[in-house]
Amino acid sequence: MDRYEVECFEEAGRDIYKQITSTVLQDHNLTSVISKLRIFIDPRIPIFVAVGTIRDAGGSVRVSDIGSVQRQADSATISVRDETHLAKLLVKLNTIFGYDHVDQPDRFTILLSDTEIPDGFENIEVTNRADTVFRDLIYALTVIAPEGFKVRRESYGKRQFFYVASENTLSEHVVEDIVAGQFALIGEEIR
Amino acid sequence: MILVPITFRGGVYRHDEVMDYIEDLGGYIIQKHDIAQEVVLQVLIPKDDIERFRAFTRPLAGEVTASPLVGTEIAVVIPSLEIHHLPHSACDIAEYLRTVGAKTNMVGLARGFGKRISQLNDEERDVINEHDIAVYVLGNFETCIQEKFNGLRRGVHVPVILTGAPPVDALKRITDPPSAGYVGNLGRFMHRTRTEADIGRLDAVVEEVARVLDLTRDELAQDPLSVSPARLQDVIQEGVPEIDEVYSPTPITVQLAGLRVKLPFTRYAETIRRLPVEEGVTVGDIADVIPSRMRDYILVRIKPFSETHIVV
Numbered sequence A: 001m002d003r004y005e006v007e008c009f010e011e012a013g014r015d016i017y018k019q020i021t022s023t024v025l026q027d028h029n030l031t032s033v034i035s036k037l038r039i040f041i042d043p044r045i046p047i048f049v050a051v052g053t054i055r056d057a058g059g060s061v062r063v064s065d066i067g068s069v070q071r072q073a074d075s076a077t078i079s080v081r082d083e084t085h086l087a088k089l090l091v092k093l094n095t096i097f098g099y100d101h102v103d104q105p106d107r108f109t110i111l112l113s114d115t116e117i118p119d120g121f122e123n124i125e126v127t128n129r130a131d132t133v134f135r136d137l138i139y140a141l142t143v144i145a146p147e148g149f150k151v152r153r154e155s156y157g158k159r160q161f162f163y164v165a166s167e168n169t170l171s172e173h174v175v176e177d178i179v180a181g182q183f184a185l186i187g188e189e190i191r
Numbered sequence B: 001m002i003l004v005p006i007t008f009r010g011g012v013y014r015h016d017e018v019m020d021y022i023e024d025l026g027g028y029i030i031q032k033h034d035i036a037q038e039v040v041l042q043v044l045i046p047k048d049d050i051e052r053f054r055a056f057t058r059p060l061a062g063e064v065t066a067s068p069l070v071g072t073e074i075a076v077v078i079p080s081l082e083i084h085h086l087p088h089s090a091c092d093i094a095e096y097l098r099t100v101g102a103k104t105n106m107v108g109l110a111r112g113f114g115k116r117i118s119q120l121n122d123e124e125r126d127v128i129n130e131h132d133i134a135v136y137v138l139g140n141f142e143t144c145i146q147e148k149f150n151g152l153r154r155g156v157h158v159p160v161i162l163t164g165a166p167p168v169d170a171l172k173r174i175t176d177p178p179s180a181g182y183v184g185n186l187g188r189f190m191h192r193t194r195t196e197a198d199i200g201r202l203d204a205v206v207e208e209v210a211r212v213l214d215l216t217r218d219e220l221a222q223d224p225l226s227v228s229p230a231r232l233q234d235v236i237q238e239g240v241p242e243i244d245e246v247y248s249p250t251p252i253t254v255q256l257a258g259l260r261v262k263l264p265f266t267r268y269a270e271t272i273r274r275l276p277v278e279e280g281v282t283v284g285d286i287a288d289v290i291p292s293r294m295r296d297y298i299l300v301r302i303k304p305f306s307e308t309h310i311v312v
Helices: A011-027 A086-097 A129-144 A172-185 B015-025 B047-060 B090-100 B124-127 B140-153 B166-173 B194-224 B227-240 B241-245 B265-274
Strands: A002-009 A034-042 A047-054 A060-062 A068-073 A077-079 A102-106 A110-113 A125-127 A150-158 A161-167 B001-011 B027-035 B038-047 B064-066 B073-078 B103-108 B132-137 B161-163 B181-183 B253-254 B258-263 B276-278 B287-291 B298-302
Touching: A002 A011, A011 A034, A011 A086, A011 A110, A034 A172, A047 A129, A047 A172, A086 A102, A086 A110, A086 A125, A110 B253, A125 A129, A129 A150, A129 A161, A161 A172, A161 B064, B001 B015, B001 B047, B015 B027, B015 B047, B027 B227, B038 B047, B073 B090, B090 B103, B090 B132, B090 B194, B103 B124, B132 B194, B140 B166, B161 B194, B166 B181, B181 B194, B227 B253, B227 B258, B227 B265, B227 B276, B227 B298, B265 B287, B265 B298
Parallel strands: A002 A034, B073 B103, B073 B132, B132 B161, B161 B181
Antiparallel strands: A034 A047, A047 A161, A060 A125, A068 A077, A077 A110, A102 A110, A150 A161, B001 B038, B001 B064, B027 B038, B253 B258, B258 B298, B287 B298
8 A cells, every 4th residue: 555544533443443444455355446535533423434545456366376277178177266256257157158167077177068169268257356356445444444334325336445334324515524634634535 | 379370382292191191280271272283271270380391391392471351251342343444443342362371252243333323132141241341442533433432331230441542541531430441543444453563562462451350350360269370270171972963163251250151051051060079069059150142152150259158
């Protein structure tokens, strides 16, 4: 992250939230995606605000990223290395080749049989991280936010995101003012 | 006779002799775990016989350690057990207290979260009051703890230990009336306790719980119980054979001044009341057998000597 700060008038709370944020973002593999992140917490109001920007997260996950492909005449074997996107790969394979030609005899092996394997099969895109990164990010911020802050407002797009949570109802202009103020502190404007 | 809580850890081989020896010494086995090739016994044993017991278990390669929390039931109270906030620090605290012999129950409040909106309902309050002590695992902000803590302990009359992220001094400053004990630098953190610093904080909880329980024990000693809870456990175990069919890890949970018997109240309360402890003295004479608010269990509260004028 290029810039990462947590502001809170309580020292103990601020330090722990700094630690919680790094732990959660690491657990969700999001540290490399976020460029700037600023968290502002004031338990007196009470309010939790997170604003930030993300880097280009457009990492395509291709068949070759999931496993290696050994081709035979009219069949192929995929030896799975990384199971993270395996479910999506299977859906994709079933769509392309049909259920009759796709088999997974064990956890780490996928067999494609009696079918024509197209050229450049290894480069077929299975999923794109950019489609889900904002959703993952907002979920991670829900995890970071204090318990009981059930009233939430969140927004993302154009490489910017913000997440505001409180236990009281949040009026529109308060949220806008606070969020704009927090964005200004990291040198950004709401787009 | 002063009974001291200890844990015996040893192999399966000849462990029946160890159990017989404990009974011969006049001790009580509170809980027995069989873990693969190992047997862990949580025991109350006469203070003067500890060395004798150590000598007896030495050839069997057994390990005897002091466990100050054996024979106590502790409620670990947490504002919520929300899935988003897993792993909860309270899970590790409850687990760690078990390693030193306590029986812990997690009490995840239905609406305990939030500062302004937190509540404690009557069922939660009654369940907490059935324990020897309650450890409140609150969060990271002084402001929140100050505002919500009194609401969360309303009606709770067992000693409460307050834990949270602010240091002990801050916790003391914001609690009015004061709590029985305090542990700082805990609060909500989103990782499992693995580092030395983390374990140190858990040790602080154990130390504080042990200190507060010692005070309770001293209070109990002023007006002794009519019977030792461990002895009453033996009486119920022998008198109600159905207890062997209960699959719970502790079918009878020993507390400082009572027992929780995990059998249905309506069917077994009368049987337990009529059990003879000694000639002419039944359980009903020296203890209240009342329904627990936890499932349909039975709670046995032993009366003090001043009430019954009986000590058995």
